[in-house]
Amino acid sequence: MLVALAGGVGAAKLLSGLAAVHDPSELTAVVNTGDDLVLHGLHICPDIDSVTYALAGLDNKTTGWGVVGETWTVAENLRAIGGVTWFQLGDRDLATHLFRTQRLSEGATLSEVTAELARAREVATRLLPMSDDPVRTWVTLADPPPGAAGEVAFQDYFVRLAHDVAVASIRFEGAAAAAPAPGVLDAIASAERVVCCPSNPVVSIGPILAVPGVLDALVARRDAVVAVSPIIAGAALKGPADRLLRELGHESSALGVARLYAPWAATLVIDEADAALAPAIEDLEMRCIVAPTVMSDPATAAALGEVVLGA
């Protein structure tokens, strides 16, 4: 059994690569829910959905988010009547949110709904939310726009403000009182290998680590943990990971990631572009593997999956 800690798009790519080179039914993904939101009354789990769609082969490779072959009838009508449209929801994607919200209102847990949606999409990989309890990432802006709140919900920062603003701090509301979802700690404890996907260390992996028990479970399995750096040549391929690392006092480099992960990960996979950082990373008592880490297509994702499995 393989366990992976997962955020959104980067994780979805590596999980697809792993599922191509490893029995997907022997793969468990523990997925960030800190960036979940309720909009229009609908419970939306962007990272769970990104991972599910990718593993189902339904991810939209053109946009990099959402569902392939998506249509926008609801969104166009919502725009026409003056509704909130900064968070784009396609028609196929909406069916997921309607399903989830209805099931949660019936008393199902997020774990149960996530499993049902994965089964409906014929995803063999076991998908676990990091917690069934609500954890919400809040972002304090360094220089709030005039009239704006100083602290905004994650998707306000990420989508509405297009993460084009400076961040002073991050907090994970509800994390201290949250329990890991059923199976999360057991999966980490019993896995042959724990993979930390190339996701945002601060706002994708950070919330997972903030759920009580998870960090301890990882520390106990440090030798089995292989992380993949999401930072290549100092930059994130997508999203604000580089900027967030700098703004929160870290170094935006594979070495900066290594410093954050060293307490609980014995191995870090870094890109060939960062080969020169390997000695400094090994000084942190991490094994450093240098490999191509840009997953531009299924073949390169599968190749990175092989690297992680062989680590």
Place this chain on the structure above:
Amino acid sequence: MLVALAGGVGAAKLLSGLAAVHDPSELTAVVNTGDDLVLHGLHICPDIDSVTYALAGLDNKTTGWGVVGETWTVAENLRAIGGVTWFQLGDRDLATHLFRTQRLSEGATLSEVTAELARAREVATRLLPMSDDPVRTWVTLADPPPGAAGEVAFQDYFVRLAHDVAVASIRFEGAAAAAPAPGVLDAIASAERVVCCPSNPVVSIGPILAVPGVLDALVARRDAVVAVSPIIAGAALKGPADRLLRELGHESSALGVARLYAPWAATLVIDEADAALAPAIEDLEMRCIVAPTVMSDPATAAALGEVVLGA
């Protein structure tokens, strides 16, 4: 100013007819919300929506419900993943529910949202929910199907069970504690005429009357109230009004309707098919107007509007 008490489709037709022969901005509709529901987390107001769509010229005349030119992408995807689909929600219609639910979650009242949606659809008629407080119609089944609950929510009865079951009783949860929406009592008190649309007396007009203050306001304006019988030749044109009247101990006829409405309506418009009932209705101290009441197209709806205005 004209005020109309309204349920769903029958009311939508008469309101359209009235708006064709009377300044629509001098028309206020007080609309039943007892059959509202929350499904998939979305706040759905079937009667308000039927009235709004009809007055906007967006009603689907083929199905008799929903929006013209509707598409079903979300519903088809929801069905594919095993979601709840007995209450059909088209893509254009969904935009309404997303808008309403978001605005309610932001703290807007149902009155405010209803006005916003009417304005967005360029509806000049003033639309008021009967109350901003939740009132929910519950139906006790006379012979619950094996394993089914004895009492079901209105849309479970109306849509899921296709109202093809016997009813023992009806109650309007929340009605006793509900306040009329702002403007409802004033509109009734100051209207030149109050029209009771040909809606289901039990489950469309009944909830409006159950909101404290409305019945008293109508009784005080009895001379100004003109009701249109929804029962023609003993039957409802659409829906279970005839069956419900019988099951709840009333007579399914224009005379049965007259007996229910006589305390607060001085005039009843009945169909030509029921002309023979006029003397018995007048014995109830109601004026009885005999006219064509089947609204099969805009012209017949406008003609009935003229009859009501001239009453």
